[in-house]
Amino acid sequence: MEPNQNKKVVTRFAPSPTGFMHVGGVRTALYAWAYARKNNGTFILRIEDTDKAREVEGSIEHIMKSLKWLGVEWDEGPDIGGPNTPYKQSERLDSYKKYAQILIDKGFAYADPFTEEEVEIFRKKAEADKKPFLYREYRPENPPVWDGSMPLRFKVPQIKSYEWDDLVRGHLKAGEEALDDFILIKSDGYPTYNFAHIIDDLEMGVTHIMRGDEFISSVPKFLSLYDALEIKRPEFVMLPPIMGPDGKKKLGKRDGAKDILDYEKEGYLPEAMINFLAYIGWNPGGEKEVISKKEFIELFDIDKIHISGGKFNEEKLDWINKEHIKLLNEKIVKENILKWLPEFLKNEKLVPLIRERISKWSDVKIMVDSGELDFFYKKPEIDPSLLLFKNTNKKIIENNLNEVIKVFNELEKFEFENIKEILNKISESKENRGQVLHPVRYALSGLSKSPDPFIISFILGKEETLERLKSATLKLENL
RNA sequence: GGCCUUAUCGUCUAACGGUUAGGACAUCGGCUUUUCAAGCCGGUAAUCCGGGUUCGAUUCCCGGUAGGGUCACCA
Numbered sequence: 001m002e003p004n005q006n007k008k009v010v011t012r013f014a015p016s017p018t019g020f021m022h023v024g025g026v027r028t029a030l031y032a033w034a035y036a037r038k039n040n041g042t043f044i045l046r047i048e049d050t051d052k053a054r055e056v057e058g059s060i061e062h063i064m065k066s067l068k069w070l071g072v073e074w075d076e077g078p079d080i081g082g083p084n085t086p087y088k089q090s091e092r093l094d095s096y097k098k099y100a101q102i103l104i105d106k107g108f109a110y111a112d113p114f115t116e117e118e119v120e121i122f123r124k125k126a127e128a129d130k131k132p133f134l135y136r137e138y139r140p141e142n143p144p145v146w147d148g149s150m151p152l153r154f155k156v157p158q159i160k161s162y163e164w165d166d167l168v169r170g171h172l173k174a175g176e177e178a179l180d181d182f183i184l185i186k187s188d189g190y191p192t193y194n195f196a197h198i199i200d201d202l203e204m205g206v207t208h209i210m211r212g213d214e215f216i217s218s219v220p221k222f223l224s225l226y227d228a229l230e231i232k233r234p235e236f237v238m239l240p241p242i243m244g245p246d247g248k249k250k251l252g253k254r255d256g257a258k259d260i261l262d263y264e265k266e267g268y269l270p271e272a273m274i275n276f277l278a279y280i281g282w283n284p285g286g287e288k289e290v291i292s293k294k295e296f297i298e299l300f301d302i303d304k305i306h307i308s309g310g311k312f313n314e315e316k317l318d319w320i321n322k323e324h325i326k327l328l329n330e331k332i333v334k335e336n337i338l339k340w341l342p343e344f345l346k347n348e349k350l351v352p353l354i355r356e357r358i359s360k361w362s363d364v365k366i367m368v369d370s371g372e373l374d375f376f377y378k379k380p381e382i383d384p385s386l387l388l389f390k391n392t393n394k395k396i397i398e399n400n401l402n403e404v405i406k407v408f409n410e411l412e413k414f415e416f417e418n419i420k421e422i423l424n425k426i427s428e429s430k431e432n433r434g435q436v437l438h439p440v441r442y443a444l445s446g447l448s449k450s451p452d453p454f455i456i457s458f459i460l461g462k463e464e465t466l467e468r469l470k471s472a473t474l475k476l477e478n479l
Numbered sequence: 480g481g482c483c484u485u486a487u488c489g490u491c492u493a494a495c496g497g498u499u500a501g502g503a504c505a506u507c508g509g510c511u512u513u514u515c516a517a518g519c520c521g522g523u524a525a526u527c528c529g530g531g532u533u534c535g536a537u538u539c540c541c542g543g544u545a546g547g548g549u550c551a552c553c554a
Contacts, residue, residue: 016554051553116552123551130480132550151552169484177482177550186552193554217483217549240485241547248546283492287502306492308485309547316491316504356517372515389513434513441513449515 009041010207013067013074014197016048017059020259021066023312024212024242024251027277031239032210033072034278034300044204045077047088048197050190060088066260070270071293076204084204089196096191099199099229100152100184108228109184111146112153114138136181152185154195157228162220166236167208168305169216178220194221202231208302210237214250237302240281241309251312267340267361268317272324276317280310290323322359340364344377349459353451372450376459379468380446384475389438394479400426400436401443401473405466414462420454443472 011032015025036043045067047060064079076082086092103109112135114122119135126133136156146152156179163173184195191199201209216238226233244251251257263273271293278291283306284299291299325333334351340361341350345368354373358364367373387397407422408414427436441453444460457465 014554018554048554054553112552119552126550127480132481134550172483175482180550183552188552190552192552197554211554212548213484214548215554219483238484243547250547279491285493287493289491289503310491313490313504319504357515367516432513436513438513447515451516452512452514 007207009036009039010044010205011036011041011210012044012046012201012204012206014046014048014200015063016051016054016193017056017063018051018054019056019059019253020261021063022251022253022257023260023277024257026066026070026260026273027242027281028210028212028239029067029072030070030274030277031237031282031300031305032208033074034297035208035210035302036075037297038300041207042075043073044082044084044206045074045087046200046204047078048193049088049090050186050193050196052090052188052190062261069261069264070274089200090190092196092200093189093191095199095203096185096196100191100195103154103184103228104146104152106228108155108157109146109152110140110143110155112151112183113140113144132177134177134180136179139181148185148189149187151183151187153181154184154225154228155181156224158224162223164219164223164233164236166216166238167302168238168240169213169307172216172219174217174220178217179224180221182221194218195225198222198225198229201234202229206234208235208237210239212241213238214241237305240306242280243309243311245311250309257312265362267336267363268321269324269328272317272321275324276320280312281306290320290327318359325355325359336361337364342368345373347376347459350376353455353459371447375445375447375450375456379471380444382443382446382472382475384472384479386448387439387442387472387476389432389434392432392435394476396435397439398473398476400430401439401469401476404436404440405469405473408457408462408466408469411462414458414465416454416458419457423454423457439472440469444468 013029013032015021015029033043035041045064047063049055049060060078064077067074074080076084076087078087081087100109112119122135122138123133135153136159139155144150159176159179161173161175162178163171166172182194183192185191197209200206219236223233241250243249244257260273264270274293274296275291278296278300279289282300282304284291284301284304333355334348337351337354337358338346338348341347341354341364350373354364354367357367387401388394389397403426404423407426408419411418411422423437423440427433430436437453441450441456442448444453444456444465445451450456460468
């Protein structure tokens with residue numbers, strides 16, 4: 001979907017500072033950002049802090065930190081300013097007042113004289129009657145002059161069925177029930193989302209509004225306000241929901257939606273996160289699954305956004321992350337693995353063994369905790385009977401081990417390839433390869449499940465390898 | 480309950496009326512490894528149901544069913 005040629009694309013991400021950023025919010029930001037970047041437009045970060053009761057300390061910093069981790073940079077925002085500063089709604093109250101006055105003057109706004117308790121009774125009645133609650137049915141005939149102590153309500157200019165076009169959903173319409181006299185300014189002086197975002201988007205020149213489809217039934221309300229204010233509608237882009245693991249409900253914080261920065265802590269790559277999140281709800285077509293941030297921007301297109309929701313599948317995220325790790329250069333992989341290894345295991349020799357077995361950096365910790373790497377620093381406790389591969393005669397195993405010891409001793413270059421070659425040569429000459437490879441692996445690691453004997457020998461080094469082999473052979477003799 | 484909306488393998492999806500319905504994750508099997516992991520190769524697996532339109536529907540229309548959203552001085 002190409003934007004209007006003569007109009008510069010302006011998108012925004014407008015979170016409320018009510019806690020951490022979860023994956024749903026991040027994806028909305030991602031799409032808005034990618035669309036602006038692709039079209040050489042502007043991406044704005046605006047903070048919608050009009051609900052002081054729900055506001056959580058530190059949220060704004062957290063939101064910015066999350067976006068920065070992903071490399072989603074904004075062109076205008078509360079920290080860097082811009083032509084339409086300020087970028088926090090709590091600092092834009094004058095704008096809202098100005099437009100509220102315009103609506104009052106036009107006769108499209110009035111003071112709401114009812115208390116919250118009274119409105120609650122209306123609502124309960126509507127619920128009991130199995131009807132939608134509509135405040136406009138209780139619209140007072142002679143409302144008092146608005147002095148700011150009461151909520152200011154919008155007076156819907158015309159009760160009608162609205163139709164509009166959405167860049168994702170196509171042509172949409174809604175019944176009159178979707179229209180109501182919603183609150184513009186709360187009794188605490190702050191505007192509601194319904195009012196504030198429209199004023200801000202107007203003043204900031206936002207051309208495309210991207211948001212979750214939970215707003216779809218609010219659109220007629222917005223439309224009636226655009227009409228009352230006689231302003232042009234921007235483009236609407238409804239994003240499909242990200243569903244929870246059960247595949248039914250939208251993924252919310254209470255059913256497992258994690259803080260995006262938790263993924264950073266677990267060692268996911270930001271680019272893999274972008275790749276994964278982008279593909280829930282959007283797909284460029286074709287069979288490419290792993291894309292870079294750059295490719296995402298190039299490929300992103302509104303008409304490829306899906307209309308139905310998708311589940312958040314962590315297994316696939318792990319796979320995508322692993323694919324992105326493969327794309328990283330050796331040096332970076334090494335640095336990261338070493339960083340995650342505890343002091344006593346920080347050794348470059350372990351890197352090749354680990355890199356094949358992890359899909360995210362925190363898996364390094366899991367490997368360490370599971371004891372898979374214990375052989376590296378701890379002499380194994382050997383049960384000599386376990387050296388006997390499939391009940392092979394004790395003498396044969398003993399001979400095989402001694403042969404390996406002899407050959408290893410004579411091996412000048414104790415490198416992985418040499419070790420593998422010589423060990424394979426010996427084992428192939430036997431009745432069963434396991435009669436050589438198993439006792440060597442077990443003698444070195446003491447583990448029933450462990451990496452192959454070649455890599456273990458290499459990691460331990462010639463001296464330690466020989467020592468462990470001799471020790472095991474000795475135990476075997478005494479069996 | 481009103482209004483709105485959605486529906487392809489278990490999951491994420493591709494197929495802009497004609498394909499043996501493709502790919503990926505997961506799963507299963509094989510190779511490799513005594514073993515585990517990884518890797519490589521292969522298999523199982525889907526168009527919600529019922530009507531239309533059409534020479535021909537996954538695709539267009541209608542109905543049903545099932546899911547989701549919304550009906551706040553929250554966003």
